Amino acid sequence: MANIMVRKDATGAYSFYLPKRDLEDAIVSMEFDTPDKWGGEIKLNNGGAYYIEPQAIPARFPISLRAKRLDAAE
């Protein structure tokens, strides 16, 4: 499990930040993105993949979350 931060930029696109490794990247796909179910498997632009426990969509962004690493890039 890792602490991550999910941001939403002005255009509404999500981005991913991993403070521990100073990794900033765009989220290219998110498994669930509806108001009451949000999260699941997320894919990063660099090829990495993480899993966020599906939950109601956070009231505001950015938000820090715990996520499981499924597939790290590099």
Next chain:
Amino acid sequence: MSALTREETEALIQEVLEVYPEKAKKDRAKHLAVNDQAVEQSKKCITSNRKSLPGVMTIRGCAYAGSKGVVWGPIKDMIHISHGPVGCGQYSRAGRRNYYVGTTGVDTFGTMNFTSDFQEKDIVFGGDKKLAKLINEVELLFPLHRGISVQSECPIGLIGDDIEAVSKKGAKEIGKPIVPVRCEGFRGVSQSLGHHIANDAVRDWVLDARDGAPFESTPYDVSIIGDYNIGGDAWASRILLEEMGLRVVSQWSGDGTLAEMEKTPKVKLNLLHCYRSMNYISRHMEEKYGIPWLEYNFFGPTKIAESLRAIAAHFDDKIKEGAEKVIARYQPMMDAVIAKYKPRLGGKTVMLYVGGLRPRHVIGAYEDLGMEVTGTGYEFAHGDDYDRTIKEMGNATLLYDDVTGFELEEFVKKLNPDLVGSGIKEKYVFQKMGIPLRQMHSWDYSGPYHGYDGFAIFARDMDMAISSPTFKNLVPPWKKKSETEELKKAA
């Protein structure tokens, strides 16, 4: 000199790598790249933020340097104790030229060095008692200080002192905040981790001090984050923001105070100049207080105008108009500067090797003068810095990460730029080679370089270096082959 093609640049990298043993060669090859604007992700072409190879000359600093020297040091009304042996603080003392106003030694302490001066017995028996004593001494001798930060040097982590406990106890006794910072030099691969640790210490020990406290805010409150006021940079930036109608609540951390830091969570927008050293705290404030942050660039009129407009876009029409007015007011002055220097500097090339934000931020300023940046690199950047750099640099230019002394020398010999922008350690190497160098860390005892006023000084300084006749006279007459041969021919 005409620019190299992609193949030539690649060949140059291979040639330079030739001298290394196999393993070192493989490692260093990953840190050198030919720029390709088509690449979306820098990590496909360049590796960064890795440990330097043993045995090569690296130009990096340590985590303590990142925390004490960069982030905390400029906060002028706090006393920053370099906790550990005397050298780390003394040899770096006042070297960064963070200007501030105040009476040094009375209410401001920027250029002074406070240290616990560890001796053998402190290493053997622990230094906590000494630190507690030091805190009381500081309070007695400098009663107008507003707080203390304890900047750990290497031994503190090694002997396992509990500086947090001492700090908490001391803070209660003197009634002022004391911030322990675990920035021992051995942490991380460069000063970069020190920035991060320092940001985390601000987050944990300072930022929430005034949560809920009354504050008269305006809709135009902003803070300047990541401007260290080198040679007065933050002042040159601040006046532009104020002129367009914004209220600058705090400056992080050049000419900044503890109170300003504590008030930052009340602002409407964080303006981030040095992304590398202070993005962490900006991200934190965005999450906790909902304050958006914006990266801006105040080097050179083109980038300044772009940035002013981007900043204004976060506010109402009054500020947008203000921004246009500021740009219109300074444009004639900038046109005059460019008209004066562009004919002298146009077409000249420059190679950069600095830290933080400058390897990409100053490119625009050089381009405004008609100059071209043919190579750039960072001491301690991460992938996201290179992501931002690739677009700024021309195709087929050279990128080098954590370059070694040898590589930089070879690159400069081959690319033969008209100017090198780097630090004091590189300065005399290149000047003896006959290539002028401007220190781009400390502005070579000049500055400011930020803002419109700064650009005028920047242009003058670059011209002074490049157009100086000195560097043409470095080769003694009897070694000037071509000329003597020509003379013979003529005779």
